[in-house]
Amino acid sequence: MDSGKNQLRLVDITKSFPSDQDRIDVLDCINLSISPGEFVSILGPSSCGKSTIFNLIVGLIQPDSGVILLGDVPIRGVTGNFAYMQQNDLLLPWRTVIQNAVVSAEIQDKQKTKLKARATELLAWIGLKGFEKSYPVQLSGGMRQRVALIRTLLLEKEMLLLDEPFCALDAITRSSMYQLLLEIWQEWEKTVLLITHDIEEALLFSDRVYILSDRPATVRDEIYVELERPRSVTNREFISYKQQLLDTLGT
Structure with a gap:
């Protein structure tokens, strides 16, 4: 598969929304990408603009500035290129x-x-x-x-957009859903972009993790997770990555 042809890229994306007094700045110059077959997570505090990124990708809203590209083609409006799973089962x-x-x-x-x-x-x-x-x-x-x-x-x-789909589940059920999602990603060769505020969830799945700041969100860091799968939260290297993410989120 030509990764360049199907790569999703957000380039210098800025977004704000009107409010009673002025405007609320939500995203500030966001740059991120995901190539075919990757599992990438977007990690950040609650209400920092993570779901806004998905709404921009699927074309429900438009950025104030910047461009979203699928390959070399700008995304403008709803394209039907993505399967979007939201927080609630609906x-x-x-x-x-x-x-x-x-x-x-x-x-x-x-x-x-x-x-x-x-x-x-x-x-x-x-x-x-x-x-x-x-x-x-x-x-x-x-x-x-x-x-x-x-x-x-x-x-x-080809690409799944998952917006905190397991956040309302109990720990045991969430663990079984993790196994199911990992199996789907590996066997079906899907590309997955996951929104989460759960550090362990991001590390259990991801090839890379983008860490966002508080609103207006910027990309604080991009972490490459070089751990074999399946992963264990008690593994020493896993714990080291977790501390790295905690340190970045805390700065």
Whole structure:
């Protein structure tokens, strides 16, 4: 795969929003990139503008200045090039598990018969066989997030944008979701950009970690994580990386 052709780059991105008195500066000259097959995390304090970066990438909003490039092509408006999984599962309460899993792909006019067959296969793969006709209210938080993840995968996009998808889960469920996501990334050869404020989460997954400052966010540092996978939070090198990130966030 030509990494230059499909590389996503944010170049000198600045963004602010109107307020009652003036404007709120959110992003200040953000530069970052991700190449095909990479797993990259954006780590920063709460409300520093991380989700704004994703909204810019998918074209929901436009930057005040700077450019977003996919390869050499500027992104202007909604392109449909990315599969975006948000913090909340956003399952529709009146639709069953299988219906929720296929809803986004249905909107893109994918063939329903093939879509449901693929969804059934994937739901079984992630441990939800037998729950296809259940409704969201009947599912645990972890099960709901699994459905949301399958819904994202069924869009069949090369790049996944994950906005703190596991932050509301308990520790045990979150650990199982970590294993599932790592398996998907490795076996499906996806490109993943993850937003998180959890240092260990960033280190467990990432090839690189961008560290953002408080708002207006700038890139404080870019850390290359040279650890073999699977990774352990008790590993001495892992702990050293964790301290490095803590020191950077604390400065």
